[in-house]
Amino acid sequence: MAQSRLRTPHVHRTSPLHGTSLLHRTSPLRRALACASALAGLVALTGCGGTSAANSSGGALKVGVLFPGSLSDDGFMESAYRGYQRAAKKHAGTIAFSKVEQVAPADYEQALVRFATGSDLVISLGGQTDAAVRKVAARFPGVHFAEIGGPADAKPTANIALYDPQQAEAAYLSGAASALLSKKGTVAFVGGAELPAIVNAAQEFANGAKAAAPGVKVLAPQYVGDFNDATKAKQSALADYGAGADVLGQILNLGHKGLAQAATQSGGALLGGPIAHPCSADPAYAGYVETDIGAEIEYAADHLAAGTWKAEAVHFGLTFEQPHNDIVLCGNPPAAVAKKLEELKAKIKSGDITTR
Template sequence: MPHSRPRTAPVRRTLACAAALGGLVAATGCGGSPSASAADDTLSVGVLFPGSLSDDGFMESAYLGYRRAAEKHDGTITFSKVEQVTTADYEQALVRFATASDLVISLGGQTDAAVRKVAARFPDVKFAEIGGPADGKPTANLALYDPQQAEAAYLSGAASALVTKKGTVAFVGGAELPAIVNAAGEFAKGAKAADPAVRVLAPQYVGDFNDAAKAKQSALADYGAGADVLGQILNLGHRGLAQAATQSGGFVIGGPIAHPCSADAAYAGYVETDIGAEIEYAADHLAADTWKAESVHFGLTFDEPHNDIVLCGDAPAATTKKLDELKAKIAAGDITTR
């Protein structure tokens, strides 16, 4: 694809894991668009997925967008990825991508320190962080994309307050990161906006987005304290919440990927958040040579809204109306969640 202004020629890369990311731990993996062109003008994007691509959560939602972007830009952009990277290896993975990519994307606020450090070392490479601190600032070559997890949590809190039978709800987060703490606060605000009388328990942080056993313990504690509906930001860990809900007769608000309500009776509904749309956004602008080191907020205020709430069962008309009212206020900017 022609470019409106000169750019640094991309470093040639291979899609083989051994060449691209061979120094990482064995648990990692990489891949790219199998039919990507090797022409000299092909752009390259490397994406760091710290978690599993099949986590039914943040990482998988992002991976769906990765696949859409790879298909859309086949022949123009070569995509490579690495998944399930330990914290100690974030920097190494990002450096390896930076030496062979035009754009490097990192997923999750847990990568914030590493991506900022590596971006500073490679000023001629573009970087984008998805899901970092809500108050983070972009740098000269680092863009920040906010999937509005706090907004999704607000909707989750509102839905929890509207479906609870016991008048008590709670939130479980994977780690006590700034973005997750902010989301927990918005969960409480959303619950109170929907029903000022609802009781919101103090948030719990599992310490691991993927530990289902620990998540189950946290959920059982909340159900034991009187809650019957839980909001969450977890990856594989949400399975533990569903187990606890079934055991305790409670419910969970799932997401960011929605499933048929018949799939698991433990879920009272789902908050949908399209994390992958942000990978598509970055790739589209890279291909068009319009990429900028900007801060972009997605969600309901974006041109194409990427958050929604789906309730299971036959929700009363008043419940649906209240959720629609809150969504409209967020989209209009009357309610802010960051």
Template structure:
């Protein structure tokens, strides 16, 4: 693989995977939200509860975040008792957050789809600390609510640049799981990155599937874009990306993957991946809690953070000129010479 290096690579595309899967307020083993922990609560331990709206094995945002959850639980074993709930219906977010708020020192919610509920619950429990990962990039923290931005817009910018430079038909497209603010903004940054890398490239209007895990609908959207002339697609999907791969393979076209990268050649049609470590934000929140430094702040991660999480990996076969151009774009993003919204 042709790597465009970063100090740290991660597992899932930031901020996007807003998966609204059907589920109940139970953990993996049917436990209640308050009891679905990986570490037991002991005397003197701090407590952290995490709401994962989607599946922990979605090959996307939630899975990346869960990897960080596992790392944090291992790192702080004996100091922090963790509990979690996954696959929660949107109507039940508030109830899950209230359950955590009654038993936790820190409550973390994943995905911008939880924004309204976590703000509401945080206001009801002013003595509990809250953190939202992947909410609106322009959101404001409150007295007890921190906002962590994984900079998925930055990752989308890189994806757009790579798609444009790899396109032979000079036409690219973007497919998102849902028309939510963070995903719409990422689509705009995908277009900006494409035009920065290759002025004059045609960028199709973004498509929004309506479900991050629906492979059939994702395939239909991809076929429509390929039919409109695109030969490289960027995406923010979870399991739905399997439909994109089927469509791309059948048309001899390419995809830019992520947020979790896989070995080149293991997934047909993937020309490269943009990796983002969402789990690093759970680790950050927990570290701050343990050290007594936690505060209600807005933190922007990505390439400009002290320990960057976004990374672009191109598979073998990319022309040296393409790699060089993308190296330059990534360096300018990291330095702040190129900014995303």
């Protein structure tokens, strides 16, 4: 199936449409056990989940990154990890990177403390880490912290920078595309958890749908409770398809595989993302809304290396100087659909439409 690209050029992208993961897919259980051991004992976090060789550089700046989920989730964490890899390569010899993945919520604080005791900058991924980040940052005022994907309306503190990947903006585009592609005039959104950022994204999905097609019906959003549970996600999707929706938007990680199964079973479709794959990979996908989460790790590392890092709130997406959101439609969508999406993108870039 062909792809119709509604592309805004940006430079921080690596093969966005390939289907092969950049990761060495080791056993999730083995990674989880290794991380648990590192957190419980007095061994370095740099041994958890595989670490950049830059950590052996004694004089380098040090950056520790907390990935609560799997680096091979085909979603938020994997998109972020791609940026981690780019940053580690770019700043090799200058910055020593270390990471930990698949950390249980009860262990967020301990992982952050261990990073903070030996790092110049600590980065956490996901709004689920917000409370732990703020608590640990207060204990280490001399250490920089950056939170990616926290509450969109949160304020930075003296040593916490907040980076907003504009998932709400991506969801707005997803809602618009869903409404324009829907044949039944009914669409729906499925989120991984009822976190503030995801709830906001669900609202913007509805806003985008109604902006593109004022008469469209948007079902109440569903929250699976787990970004990676494909079985529960499938149940939510089947409920939406059963209620009349034929195109779904989503913010899930591995859970989106359940949505694709439901779409195939019900004759519906969904919008993928944040990582786009070839349209031929699965006909259930009507397109992909891309969000380059990893660009924010690069941004933090670039400023740390340059000595210009500061505690600030930065909004990425289409309004950033190098846009990191985009949309790819599969097949040959009507020209009117592509035109409407371009119009909405232009309004977001100009500030006529705001999504936070």
